[in-house]
Amino acid sequence: AQTVTQSQPEMSVQEAETVTLSCTYDTSESDYYLFWYKQPPSRQMILVIRQEAYKQQNATENRFSVNFQKAAKSFSLKISDSQLGDAAMYFCAYRRRGGSEKLVFGKGMKLTVNP
């Protein structure tokens, strides 16, 4: 079974600085997708970024970028120029390509942004 592990339950960063959130996963599949979701205090789950396993190039969305290391099964999220609105729970998620298309989530990490 696929598992997603976020080993850091909490992190903090100063506004305007950079922070990296770590995530590892375990799968025997070779074709899959990885995601980072953000859950602000409103509890709405918001997709931050997506990475396709067959793509070697790391995904980037504005201030958000990932470091995808397929061999190491590592998928970290880097937030540059952190803003107060980035404060939230962040969840790493995995989804096998095809099949039942279920998202498997890590336990999440609480990010605090200090002014």
Added chain:
Amino acid sequence: SQTIHQWPATLVQPVGSPLSLECTVEGTSNPNLYWYRQAAGRGLQLLFYSVGIGQISSEVPQNLSASRPQDRQFILSSKKLLLSDSGFYLCAWSPDPRHTEAFFGQGTRLTVV
């Protein structure tokens, strides 16, 4: 554009009472639908998913059930709630099997007392 509606936003129910949470998706057809539960301080646990009307797959055996009476409607139910059913319930959808990410509703905070 596609939207997902989930209600109610909050619910307080006594132990042993029934439950019905509803989720509807607009602006699309034949979506994959999901029910997740998020316990306090924990990640999201997939409870049920559906790839079509009347097709329900259960991930975790428990006293909850799900139904999909219409293409864009997904209902989470229980005949008798337990204290352990308290949590935050999220409905989600994916446009089709080839689409990768899921989009979530606003969630329902259920407290069983």
